[in-house]
Amino acid sequence: MTTTNLTKTPDAAPGAPLIPLPLGTARILTLAGSAVTLVGTFLAWTWSQDFPGNLTVTGYPGGLQTLTLTGALLTLLFTLSGYGIKGLRWLTPGGTHSPVRLLALGTLGTTLFAMAAISVVLGGLINLDPGAWISGVGALAATVGAFALPEDAHGETPAANGWERFRQSLKAPAPNTPEPLPGWAEILVITGVFAAGLFVFAYGIDIEYPELFIGFLITVGFTFAAFGKAGLPRRTSQLAGKHRKVAMLAALAAAICFPFTQTNDQYALIGAQVLIFATVALGLNVVVGLAGLLDLGYVAFLGVGAYTAALVSGTASSAFDVKFPFWAAALAGAAASLLFGVIIGAPTLRLRGDYLAIVTLGFGEIFRITVLNLNGKTGPDITNGSNGVTNVPDLNIFGFDLGIQHDVLGFTLTRSANYFLLMLLFTVIVVLVFRRSAESRIGRAWVAIREDETAATAMGINGFRLKLMAFALGAALAGFAGSVQAHLGYSVTPEQYQFAGSVAPNSAFLLAAVILGGMGTIAGPLIGAALLYLIPAKLAFMQDYQLVLFGLALILLMRFKPEGLVADRRKKLEFHETDQQAASDDALTGAGTGVAKAGA
Known part of the structure; x- marks a missing residue:
């Protein structure tokens, strides 16, 4: 009587090395x-x-x-x-x-x-x-x-x-x-x-x-x-x-300790700029990573928030003789960006794919040209044209002046370190908003729309309303970060908000940060934005070849890690489906061989 062996097939034997040595x-x-x-x-x-x-x-x-x-x-x-x-x-x-x-x-x-x-x-x-x-x-x-x-x-x-x-x-x-x-x-x-x-x-x-x-x-x-x-x-x-609270506290403590490790104010400034870039990229991740909407003009929402905060900061170059406290300026920047998100999204979000990308690209250029022309000559004198809104004063929050040095526990916090800690607080808020949104019913509906909008609509999901919510939320988060950027840089000019260029953040680099880091994740855009801001800042001598190297890096990434540096399980399954199918076929072949040998 023949006995069939259906026990688990062992893993494949190790392959031969490239160099034959014991x-x-x-x-x-x-x-x-x-x-x-x-x-x-x-x-x-x-x-x-x-x-x-x-x-x-x-x-x-x-x-x-x-x-x-x-x-x-x-x-x-x-x-x-x-x-x-x-x-x-x-x-x-x-x-x-x-x-x-x-x-x-x-x-x-x-x-x-x-x-x-x-x-x-x-x-x-x-x-x-x-x-x-x-x-x-x-x-x-x-x-x-x-x-x-x-x-x-x-x-x-x-x-x-x-x-x-x-x-x-x-x-x-x-x-x-x-x-x-x-x-x-x-x-x-x-x-x-x-x-x-x-x-x-x-x-x-x-x-x-x-x-x-x-x-x-x-x-x-x-x-x-x-x-x-x-x-x-x-x-x-x-x-x-397993230890989620411990991990969150450890991450927050590590980030808080960063400015205390820096003795050069210039490096702390880079850290603050990285956080702004990362926070805006995380806001874009709501639009691209969760809802699957290709937005090529997202940096314009950062500009709306920055201009709004600068115009109500009390600076002499502002067309409005008002001075809001910072919390009100930050909320005003977020609200203005949200409003523009709704105004732009309402007539355009019925488009899909490349058509939506072209419309959002156009919006980004319209914003830059508009603030350039609001100079008192070709339009009302509101943004001072190419000169921008300058001399934006430093923030003073509850008596704490962020523009001067402070001694804390024997360490000196410079101006850049103060803004880094403030931006860290904003980053934590944006991370919490993103996480709660992604885990909610709305977040799951966004993912459904991203995967297949037709099927999601057939299941009763109101695609237009939910896409508009994603667009508005992403815009508000960008405006939130823009309110800090205006005070950190002392000025806001139209050249800062282009689709592509050597100055980050811009729309192309923001989108690349989301794709490089991993769409739909929290850590991915943060890591991607840090890399894309830090590398050009440290390799300024290669500025003429920046876009060439940037394109080469994207080609290599798409070849070896198409799901991004930090990928969720869905993306990993999607981009490595062929490898998994090959492994499954190999396993079935091995199991069939084992059964045949046992039968023989």
Whole structure:
């Protein structure tokens, strides 16, 4: 009698490595290469102090050396986790070898970039000291060893060529049951994650020269890709969901601590501008991410709020001799933007797709041209035309003047730090509004309209009314942020509110921030906006090539992460449906083979 075996089919065997070496040899080579790289960072990389960061000191890494050191340490830790060490195994719940490859590759990229930058700035490879060569050779050896490790197996059939295997290493890991931790340890992990995020953000803003910032981007990019492949973001989100209040408090505490970490007022100003950009992007996420309405003129609502707050601020350049308290000015800015949202949305939201995008693009240009012509010559004298509304006074809230320094607990809060904390409060309010809206019946109706408006209408949803509500809410949130922007920048001019350009925020960059970060999520637009504002601010020397690099980055993103950096489950399923279907077919094929063998 034949017995049929219907037991669970095991995961597919690991694929052959790109470089044929025994597993033990590959691990030893990776460990040894990372150790050599680490040692090289404690030696001088160049003899001249003309290269920024002072890489001439032996025994004290600085500048780009610290980034290479960080990458080498992480490569060592993740490689050791493959030996099953209990404390380190927690690092790789989703896979062991793919994160090591990404970390080793990032370390090699940072090191080679540093060596190339030293050679270009100082005039040749002759300016490289032995420490740079030692770290370079070590990083190369570690990368060779990492790519000699076998592929992680999660039920997928290993790709036939190296490029497809590398693409597989960038995909999200398969679910894996993590080792349980005590409650106090989970809270400690959550706190540590947000503390690390604060450190990385503060370090990036505090970078003074472009060579270090480019190395920082290389290291952070590969590190986060490795963490994603290791399954750490998924595990952290599970812990944050389990301890939601602790996670919210930790995130808020980390954000509040940021201005206390900055000694340069210029960097705190960048932080405040990033928050304004991020808050407006989150407002646009209501329109694009939840309701699925393509708005190409959204920056105009930011301008409406900013102009409204500036005109009622009491400045001498205002056409109105009034001075509202800030809370009234902020509400006036939000109300004016909401009103314009309704006025523009009511006749246009019956359009869909590209037609709606063209109409909103036209509205954004109409707003900019209108405030440009309200100069007393081609129209009423209200906005001072191209000169804008200037000399907007600093805010004074309950006797607290945001325009002067304040000493708090031994720390000095500068003007920019004061506005950062105020904008942080506004960001929290916008996040709460977005979250409550997304989780409500209206939010679910918005998602239904985004997915299929015809089906949603057939189920009794009033599509026009709900789309108008999304348009109005998004506009009000943008006007809310604009009221702070007017006071932070001292002036409001038409050139600040264009569809595209080198000055952020503009409509194109706001939309890109939502798509880059992840539509329909909270963290996605915040991260996307921070990246799109911070990178141009730190790489000003590449301003002439900004749009080219921006387009290239979008192409790469659409190729590898079409769902965005932070994607919800629906988007992840939508954009990776082919991969999941292939994995399902492979599993069915494997199960059928097992049944056939059992029957035989």
